[in-house]
Each structure stands twice: as C-alpha cells, then as structure tokens.
Amino acid sequence: MKVLPAIGIGDLVFGMKTKDVEQVLGKPNKAFEDEDGNKVYLYNAYKARLTFYADEDFKFGYVICTHPKLELSGIKLFNENAEKVKKELTAKGMPIWEEDDIDTMTRLFNEKNWLTLVAEYEEIICVELGATIDKSDNFVWKFKK
Structure with a gap:
C-alpha cells in the first residue's frame, strides 16, 4: 500500500467523504465518534484507522496505518x-524531520507532508x-468530485 504525502494512502484521497471511502473499501469493520465529534472508521484488512473531521463537513483528513506492505x-x-x-x-527530497523519543518509541515527523x-x-x-x-491555516483537500 502506497503512502502518498499530501494526497492520501492507497486509493484514498484526502477530502473524500465517508460514502466515497465506502465505495473504495466497503463498509468499515467498526465506526465510532471520537471525543471531538469526528467520525472514525476502522478497516481491519488494511490495518487502518481513518478520521473524518466534523468541522470540515466530515472529510477524510487523517490516517493511522500499520499495514505490513506500506511503502513511500x-x-x-x-x-x-x-x-x-x-x-x-x-x-x-524529504529533508526536514523532527524527532521525539519516548521510552522505546521514536516518532519522526515531517511537517511539510x-x-x-x-x-x-x-x-x-x-x-x-x-x-x-496551507499558509492561511486551511486544509488542502486533494479529492475533487
């Protein structure tokens, strides 16, 4: 599964709505609302957690993925x-990384992407x-329908 910085992951593009994602991946294995009112979809086969932001009309805006075939x-x-x-x-071409160590874990963060x-x-x-x-603090949605 390909990680596409600023675009999405696999066939999922930032800005998709839940119905768009369901057309690509089917119904989630689990769906719930987080503490901020965002919709969260879990897909076991993809080992992915997708977040749809409530304050952005429930557009797909964040993914956490542990799929073993991830590549970038x-x-x-x-x-x-x-x-x-x-x-x-x-x-x-991804030269700027912030690093944060906590016990056995390291987080490498590239803010630009x-x-x-x-x-x-x-x-x-x-x-x-x-x-x-973007520079105006607005999300850059790549999905255009």
Missing part, C-alpha cells in the same frame, strides 16, 4: 530501520498521515 517513494516502511528510512527519504513514522526498538511500526494545511 518506493521505500518499504514496515519493520524497517527508522534511521535508514529517514536517510533514504531525505535523499529523495504532515507525515509521522512511528518506530519502536528502532523499527517502523506505524505511519500517520494527514491532509496538509
């Missing part, structure tokens, strides 16, 4: 050494990706 710019992510992946992505690589014991175990925000 042709680079395999899941269970790969975080430092190695960071260097490879930097060489491919609103991309977080979560590593435990130095191996990537999770990817978080969000819709980007």
Whole structure:
C-alpha cells in the first residue's frame, strides 16, 4: 500500500467523504465518534484507522496505518530501520524531520507532508498521515468530485 504525502494512502484521497471511502473499501469493520465529534472508521484488512473531521463537513483528513506492505517513494516502511528510512527519504527530497523519543518509541515527523513514522526498538511500526494545511491555516483537500 502506497503512502502518498499530501494526497492520501492507497486509493484514498484526502477530502473524500465517508460514502466515497465506502465505495473504495466497503463498509468499515467498526465506526465510532471520537471525543471531538469526528467520525472514525476502522478497516481491519488494511490495518487502518481513518478520521473524518466534523468541522470540515466530515472529510477524510487523517490516517493511522500499520499495514505490513506500506511503502513511500518506493521505500518499504514496515519493520524497517527508522534511521535508514529517514536517510533514504531525505535523499529523495524529504529533508526536514523532527524527532521525539519516548521510552522505546521514536516518532519522526515531517511537517511539510504532515507525515509521522512511528518506530519502536528502532523499527517502523506505524505511519500517520494527514491532509496538509496551507499558509492561511486551511486544509488542502486533494479529492475533487
């Protein structure tokens, strides 16, 4: 499954509504509202949690994914050494990474692409990706229907 910074993941594009996502992936295995009133869809087969923002007319704006076949710019992510992946992505044009260490976990964050690589014991175990925000603090929705 391809991680597409600023666009989405796989065939999902930031800005899709729940009905658009359901046309691509089918009904979620679980759906609920989070503490902010956002809709959250869980898809077990994709190991993905999708968030649809309430204050943005329930547009798809964030994904947390642990699928073992995740890749970004042709680079395999899941269970790969975080430092190695960071260097490879930097060489491919993603040079700015903020790093945060908490116990056994490291979070590598690329603000420009609103991309977080979560590593435990130095191996990537999770990817978080969000819709980007422009200079006026508005989301940049890529889905046009």
